[in-house]
Amino acid sequence: MKRNKEIIFGLYGDEQDLLAAVKSAKDRNLEIYDVYSPFPVHGLDPLLGLRESRLHIAGFLYGLTGALIAFLGMSWVFTRDWPIIFGGKPYWSVPAFVPIVFEVTVLLSAIGMTITFFVVSGMGFGVSNETLHDSITDDKFCLAFDKAEADEATVRQVLQESNAEQVHEKMIKA
Amino acid sequence: MNRFEFSGKLRITLLIGIGIGLLSMILTYFIGDDDLNSRFWSNFLHNSSFFTGISLMAVFFIAASVTAWAGWYVVFKRLWESFSIFLFAGLILMTILGIGNYFQWHFLYHWADDGSVAHDAVLKGKSAFLNKNWYLVGGLLIMGIWIFFRQKMRRLSIMEEKQIMGDYSIHQKLRIYSAVFLPIAGFSSAAMIWLWLMSLDAHWYSTLYAWYTASSWFVALVAMVIITLLFLKKLGYYEQVTDEHIHDLGKFLFAFSVFWAYLWFSQFMLIWYANVGEETVYFKIRKDEYSWLFYGNVVINFVVPFFALIANSFKRHKLWLVIISAVVFVGHWLDFFLMIKPGVLHTAHELIGHGIENEEVLMHHHHLPAGFGFPGLFEVGTFIGFLSLFLFLVFSSLGKAGLVSQADPYIEESLHHHV
Numbered sequence: 001m002k003r004n005k006e007i008i009f010g011l012y013g014d015e016q017d018l019l020a021a022v023k024s025a026k027d028r029n030l031e032i033y034d035v036y037s038p039f040p041v042h043g044l045d046p047l048l049g050l051r052e053s054r055l056h057i058a059g060f061l062y063g064l065t066g067a068l069i070a071f072l073g074m075s076w077v078f079t080r081d082w083p084i085i086f087g088g089k090p091y092w093s094v095p096a097f098v099p100i101v102f103e104v105t106v107l108l109s110a111i112g113m114t115i116t117f118f119v120v121s122g123m124g125f126g127v128s129n130e131t132l133h134d135s136i137t138d139d140k141f142c143l144a145f146d147k148a149e150a151d152e153a154t155v156r157q158v159l160q161e162s163n164a165e166q167v168h169e170k171m172i173k174a
Numbered sequence: 175m176n177r178f179e180f181s182g183k184l185r186i187t188l189l190i191g192i193g194i195g196l197l198s199m200i201l202t203y204f205i206g207d208d209d210l211n212s213r214f215w216s217n218f219l220h221n222s223s224f225f226t227g228i229s230l231m232a233v234f235f236i237a238a239s240v241t242a243w244a245g246w247y248v249v250f251k252r253l254w255e256s257f258s259i260f261l262f263a264g265l266i267l268m269t270i271l272g273i274g275n276y277f278q279w280h281f282l283y284h285w286a287d288d289g290s291v292a293h294d295a296v297l298k299g300k301s302a303f304l305n306k307n308w309y310l311v312g313g314l315l316i317m318g319i320w321i322f323f324r325q326k327m328r329r330l331s332i333m334e335e336k337q338i339m340g341d342y343s344i345h346q347k348l349r350i351y352s353a354v355f356l357p358i359a360g361f362s363s364a365a366m367i368w369l370w371l372m373s374l375d376a377h378w379y380s381t382l383y384a385w386y387t388a389s390s391w392f393v394a395l396v397a398m399v400i401i402t403l404l405f406l407k408k409l410g411y412y413e414q415v416t417d418e419h420i421h422d423l424g425k426f427l428f429a430f431s432v433f434w435a436y437l438w439f440s441q442f443m444l445i446w447y448a449n450v451g452e453e454t455v456y457f458k459i460r461k462d463e464y465s466w467l468f469y470g471n472v473v474i475n476f477v478v479p480f481f482a483l484i485a486n487s488f489k490r491h492k493l494w495l496v497i498i499s500a501v502v503f504v505g506h507w508l509d510f511f512l513m514i515k516p517g518v519l520h521t522a523h524e525l526i527g528h529g530i531e532n533e534e535v536l537m538h539h540h541h542l543p544a545g546f547g548f549p550g551l552f553e554v555g556t557f558i559g560f561l562s563l564f565l566f567l568v569f570s571s572l573g574k575a576g577l578v579s580q581a582d583p584y585i586e587e588s589l590h591h592h593v
Contacts, residue, residue: 042592052486060484087449095443 005172007033008155009132009144010164015041018141021162022047028158031149036132036142055120059113066108070101132170140165175411178573188566195559202552206544208522213545215280216518217553219271221560223370224510226264226317227363227391228398228564232257233324234359235395237352240327245587246422249414249578250403255331256571257395258324260564265317268370272310283309284376284521296377304373312369316362323355334581345583363388371510374517378456382441387513389434393475394506396426397499402568404496411577417490418591424489427499428479434506435476459516463542467512474505507557508549515546 012018018041025032026047035048074097078084083091118124136142143164145155159167203214232254239247247254273279275286284290284297285304291297297304330348337344364384372383380386400423406412445453460468482498483489519542544550549557579585 056485087447089447095439095446098439098443 003148005033006147006169007132007144007172008147008150008152008159008167008169009033009142010159010162011133011135011166011168012141012143012162013139013165015044015141017163018143019043019047021143021158021164024162025143025145025155025158028154030145030151030154030158033144033146033149035144036136038137038139038141041141055113055117058116059109062112063105063109065112066105067101069108070104071097074100130172132172133166133168176576176578178406178411178569178577180569180573184569185566188562188569191558191562192566193559194555195557195562198552198555198559202545202556206552208526208543210281210522210525211279212281212518212522213543213552215271215274215282216514217545217556218267218280219282219370219518220507220510220514220553221556222264222267222271223514224391224394224507225260225560225564226268227367227388228395229258229260229264230320230359230363231388231391231395233261233320233327233355234363235392236327237323237355237359240348240352241356243584245584246419246591248582248584248588249419249591250412251331251579251582252572252575252577253399253403253406253568255328255575256568257399258328259567259571261317261321261324263563263567265314265321268313268317269310271370272306272313275306275309281521281525282518283373284524285373287521287525290524300376304369304376309369313366316366319358319362323351323358326351327355331579331582332575335576335579337581339581342583371513374514374521375456376517376521378453380441380445380453380456382437382444386434386437386441389430389437390475390506390509393427393430393434394503396423396430397503397506399423400427400499401496401503402565404492406577414578414589416591418593419588420492420495421486421490421593422591424483424495427495427502428483428489431476431479431483431502435472435480438472438476459520460512464512464516464547467508467548471505471509471512475502475509478502478505511549511553519543519546 010021012021015037018035018037022032022035022044032048035044037044075092078093079091085091086093086096089096131137132142132144133140143159147155147169156167199214199217202217203211207213235247236251236254236258238244271280271282275283281287283304285300286306286309291301327348330344330351334344334348367384367387371387372379400420403412403415403423404420407415442457445457479498479502482494488494545553582588
């Protein structure tokens with residue numbers, strides 16, 4: 001069930017302050033809505049309890065698919081469909097297939113992972129997500145809470161104690 | 175514990191290993207060898223060039239990392255530094271081979287036989303480079319340069335410890351030496367590889383050979399660093415080295431195994447596709463007479479590390495990483511075996527007096543002589559001896575300075591390294 005969310009968030013100028021804030025929120029069992037950062041912050045993922053991404057497993061499988069398609073495809077073309085002798089080599093010249101197998105492996109894993117990433121993150125053409133604050137896209141680190149899930153007084157206390165530069169509220173429409 | 179104690183037990187174990195090596199070499203020389211002592215000398219060359227190259231790659235790694243402003247390896251940079259100590263042993267060992275060319279102690283190189291060169295247009299054409307003087311003097315000169323840089327960089331790295339915080343003038347010097355060494359190492363290692371190894375098949379050549387051999391050295395280096403580092407950790411040293419550093423070493427092992435495979439395949443495919451007789455001969459003999467090693471080489475050094483190290487969690491599992499490192503290390507030693515033995519055997523046949531036609535008969539109807547088709551007990555013994563000597567020198571050198579540098583500009587970054 002979708003509902004409008006009332007988000008309360010603090011902005012930080014330094015990732016160390018952000019890490020301290022996340023830690024103190026975790027200590028007080030506050031449900032964190034999300035954390036935004038202009039670059040990957042070391043040590044943030046384990047602090048938030050995020051699992052390792054499984055995107056690379058998908059990448060491996062796409063790569064394997066690519067390798068098989070290229071290898072079996074060429075094998076079929078050069079032995080069954082249209083056998084041609086190149087440079088006196090046998091029809092089924094495996095070493096000559098290797099560069100193409102490699103290339104199709106890379107191609108499929110790259111395209112597959114990109115598409116998977118977009119689908120999993122809910123991104124796509126025409127999707128526009130509201131930003132909490134413009135400076136998040138620039139130089140500020142943001143720690144956000146959903147008022148429905150976290151006690152507002154405690155949240156404000158955490159943000160204040162961790163020296164948040166700014167504290168704002170924003171309604172996100174469902 | 176910031177200072178490594180080369181304990182008596184470890185010392186004795188390694189000395190026993192060296193003893194096994196010496197015994198194997200003596201036994202090889204006096205029993206189970208042919209008239210030219212090809213088996214003994216090819217084992218000598220095999221191990222000397224393999225371990226000297228690993229040592230050179232250690233200097234190269236430090237120079238590359240310093241030039242790239244890399245920080246992650248700095249916690250255990252002393253280990254890389256001490257790996258370069260074997261260059262001294264390499265200088266002696268390769269000089270023995272160089273002198274041996276003159277006095278006919280060994281007959282490894284077809285181009286070193288004046289009689290053959292006189293009647294062979296190809297060998298004559300290459301004689302400006304492939305000759306005894308170049309082998310000895312060029313080798314001394316180039317290895318001398320390597321040792322000069324090794325010494326200089328090691329001294330600067332130790333001198334850093336005595337500097338006041340914030341004064342990086344010594345590191346600046348280290349940077350200059352490193353940057354100068356990189357191109358020198360690149361070109362000179364190729365020259366040595368041509369002389370020491372590629373010229374065993376004197377009629378054959380490949381432009382990728384030097385790269386391919388150097389990458390083999392590099393992978394062996396990374397594998398050995400992983401094993402010794404985890405061994406030292408087990409002894410209680412290097413507690414500052416975390417899973418993050420180990421993970422990065424695992425990535426290096428993975429990446430350079432792939433790089434090695436890329437070069438191996440590139441060399442093979444260009445020759446196979448071009449189908450020029452004088453070039454395919456190298457692969458023809460290895461594929462036909464050494465099938466197990468030829469295909470096994472690619473499996474051990476590429477397929478195994480590729481799948482065994484592909485996921486993050488595999489690289490962070492210490493025991494697993496040690497096992498794979500050991501497999502890959504032996505794999506690259508076998509790679510060198512395969513590079514060296516067929517050429518030496520061919521030269522021996524030529525010199526003993528079988529013509530090429532007779533050799534074809536010999537190769538197809540008889541087994542390859544002991545120690546040439548597959549490593550036998552003596553080869554394994556010699557390998558253990560050289561490996562023990564290598565580690566003995568490494569551990570001796572490691573004890574001479576504090577294990578963790580206190581003054582390297584990147585030490586803080588390295589201590590907090592996080593992948």
